[in-house]
Amino acid sequence: MSILSIYGCVDSDNLPCDDSTALSKVSEFPLGTAIKWDEFQLDTNYFHIAKTQFSSYTPENIFKSENLHPTRYNYNWEQADSLMSFCLNNSKRLHGHTLIWHKQLPQWIIDFQGNKSEWEEIFRLHIITIVQHFKGKIKSWDVVNEAFDEDGTLSNTLWKEKIGPGYIEKAFRYAEEADPECLLFYNDFNLESNPVKRTAVLNYLDHLRSRGVKVDGIGLQMHIDVITADATLYALAFRSVYEKNYQLHLSELDISLNPSGKNIVLNEELLLQQADIMGKIVNLYKQVPLPYQYGITFWGISDKNSWIRSNYNRMDYPLLYDDQYNPKPAYCKIKSIL
Numbered sequence: 001m002s003i004l005s006i007y008g009c010v011d012s013d014n015l016p017c018d019d020s021t022a023l024s025k026v027s028e029f030p031l032g033t034a035i036k037w038d039e040f041q042l043d044t045n046y047f048h049i050a051k052t053q054f055s056s057y058t059p060e061n062i063f064k065s066e067n068l069h070p071t072r073y074n075y076n077w078e079q080a081d082s083l084m085s086f087c088l089n090n091s092k093r094l095h096g097h098t099l100i101w102h103k104q105l106p107q108w109i110i111d112f113q114g115n116k117s118e119w120e121e122i123f124r125l126h127i128i129t130i131v132q133h134f135k136g137k138i139k140s141w142d143v144v145n146e147a148f149d150e151d152g153t154l155s156n157t158l159w160k161e162k163i164g165p166g167y168i169e170k171a172f173r174y175a176e177e178a179d180p181e182c183l184l185f186y187n188d189f190n191l192e193s194n195p196v197k198r199t200a201v202l203n204y205l206d207h208l209r210s211r212g213v214k215v216d217g218i219g220l221q222m223h224i225d226v227i228t229a230d231a232t233l234y235a236l237a238f239r240s241v242y243e244k245n246y247q248l249h250l251s252e253l254d255i256s257l258n259p260s261g262k263n264i265v266l267n268e269e270l271l272l273q274q275a276d277i278m279g280k281i282v283n284l285y286k287q288v289p290l291p292y293q294y295g296i297t298f299w300g301i302s303d304k305n306s307w308i309r310s311n312y313n314r315m316d317y318p319l320l321y322d323d324q325y326n327p328k329p330a331y332c333k334i335k336s337i338l
């Protein structure tokens, strides 16, 4: 039985809230979701909500290099092309995630033995081939994902080691070369809450821009939780991005109700806390000037397919829909605000 049947899910007028009207239809900016390919293909409830509620998709995994570029001379376009076609046929924006990341790499890259110029060639070909394949179809890419440490220094990743600290600039330049019209984003976590990291990223991207590199926007992932959420921090973070003329994408929003991994019992208090935080974030995002509102993307649809449960092996309830695909109070709250 859905927990909502106990607590009920009402909107701000205390009226029963349902999802018969799509979130994206009542929003002035794009509302998106991460798309898990298997669920999208096989789970009719998941598919229906994805199709009806959201106007923007971010592939959760199938556009990452381990899936898209499994061997050096072979790209696996099938699933990515199917999702791309669905988006084109159903007026969905597809935000590409992600060209360069140090995680979810195919084994051939991890094992590659080459000199600097051979590494640069595989790096360049990877980016150019993928961006050109989707040229004119994908509206935007997370060109580089999670390249900075919490202290604001450049992370010592495989790419920094093999290509050098200039790999971020090179990645953006190759992406622009492959599709000059595509919007190019840098994406990272904790930018909303760690001013040291955020300032380092902003300074670095400003430096790239001063060298003529095209950087259009920044993704603040927003993997937050009910214990540490702080709307004051988010207000500062959002402003610091758009004031520097970067489009602002809240790119992976979820709100963990169980960050410490305890055996919690989901209750009305936690659900309403989550709704309150979601509401504050949406209200803050509505104050972002329109040209910089790239949108809000939730990192999944239902709590039951959240990455948090599988990656941390803990019960959690971070998203807008519960395990039975019922809208939660957080859904109702943001719908009443949008």
Ligand code: G3I
Pocket: 060, 061, 103, 104, 145, 221, 252, 307, 311
């Ligand atoms: O595909 C294999 C499958 O064959 C195997 O049976 C199964 C069990 O081992 O694992 C499957 O791979 C999993 C993959 O997701 C696809 O489902 C990996 O184990 C799992 O670690 C991977 O997790 C993804 C995670 O990135 C990897 O770091 C999550 O789904 C995804 O939501 C998460 O997303 C990232 C963003 O891309 C970047 N920002 C952080 C965010 C959360 O980590």
